[in-house]
Amino acid sequence: MFFCLVFGLVPAAGFGIVTAGTAGQKSVLEPLSVLIITGQNNHAWEETTPVLAQYFDASGRFEVDLLISPGENEDISAFNAPFAEYDVVVSNYNGDLWPEPMRNDFEAYVRSGGGFVVVHAANNAFPEWEEYNRMTGIGGWGGRDETSGPYVRLRNGAFVADHETPGRGGKHGPRHEFRIDNRRPDHPVMKGLPESWMHAEDELYELLRGPAENLEVLATAFSGPENNGSGEHEPMVMTIRYGGGRVFHTTLGHDTTAMNCIGFKTLLLRGSEWAATGKVTQPVPVNFPD
Numbered sequence: 576m577f578f579c580l581v582f583g584l585v586p587a588a589g590f591g592i593v594t595a596g597t598a599g600q601k602s603v604l605e606p607l608s609v610l611i612i613t614g615q616n617n618h619a620w621e622e623t624t625p626v627l628a629q630y631f632d633a634s635g636r637f638e639v640d641l642l643i644s645p646g647e648n649e650d651i652s653a654f655n656a657p658f659a660e661y662d663v664v665v666s667n668y669n670g671d672l673w674p675e676p677m678r679n680d681f682e683a684y685v686r687s688g689g690g691f692v693v694v695h696a697a698n699n700a701f702p703e704w705e706e707y708n709r710m711t712g713i714g715g716w717g718g719r720d721e722t723s724g725p726y727v728r729l730r731n732g733a734f735v736a737d738h739e740t741p742g743r744g745g746k747h748g749p750r751h752e753f754r755i756d757n758r759r760p761d762h763p764v765m766k767g768l769p770e771s772w773m774h775a776e777d778e779l780y781e782l783l784r785g786p787a788e789n790l791e792v793l794a795t796a797f798s799g800p801e802n803n804g805s806g807e808h809e810p811m812v813m814t815i816r817y818g819g820g821r822v823f824h825t826t827l828g829h830d831t832t833a834m835n836c837i838g839f840k841t842l843l844l845r846g847s848e849w850a851a852t853g854k855v856t857q858p859v860p861v862n863f864p865d
């Protein structure tokens with residue numbers, strides 16, 4: 576059974592969890608439960624969510640549920656999720672602020688050891704929710720500026736917080752293919768990946784800002800002046816520790832073109848497994864780009 580053909584993604588009314596089924600080959604390991612939250616996004620979430628769900632489902636390492644929020648400006652006051660039932664929560668959501676009980680439950684879930692995965696514009700969400708920004712580390716748009724936190728900059732071989740430079744948080748030039756540089760080949764998520772590889776056409780997020788606490792940069796991309804870029808090695812893939820929880824954050828994945836890349840898929844699956852368990856058992860595909 577392949578869920579997105581069977582159920583579609585738009586709930587008849589309100590919100591609810593859709594179980595994606597298990598089309599993939601079984602892993603010898605107990606599958607990890609993943610909840611993808613979406614339903615509002617200034618990106619085409621109805622197109623990208625099935626891609627994310629299919630990657631998880633086909634991997635055999637995960638069992639996927641989808642949680643689709645009420646629509647923009649609809650009543651969101653009853654929206655919540657049984658976070659504790661999941662090994663990892665993936666956000667493909669950028670929209671109305673979740674109600675307070677849901678925010679509290681989510682903070683408690685991650686703080687007590689839950690896994691959280693931030694995909695692309697999910698780091699644009701909730702500029703006003705302080706703890707969310709601690710979880711995502713850095714984000715963009717939504718009025719973010721120097722009051723949101725530092726830029727994360729590569730200086731003399733180390734990533735440092737730039738508290739000095741004022742300016743906007745979040746920008747990207749025209750979409751293009753770009754090179755990703757592996758900055759932590761010793762990290763479980765990055766082990767076995769090449770030193771660098773080409774990523775599919777995507778937005779190269781730059782000038783992200785946030786608390787940047789307990790943040791490690793796993794991969795960067797150079798944002799060159801020829802693309803109206805910052806001239807900096809911008810963080811593309813990160814981890815953040817929040818309490819006892821592990822957060823995996825990828826800025827990649829603007830649309831299905833950007834997601835239709837072995838590099839994106841591999842990082843999503845390995846990063847999600849790491850967020851859930853702290854380990855990575857999934858091998859690097861033999862057709863991984865270089």
Ligand code: ZN
Nearest residue numbers: 618696778829
């Ligand atoms: Zn985008």
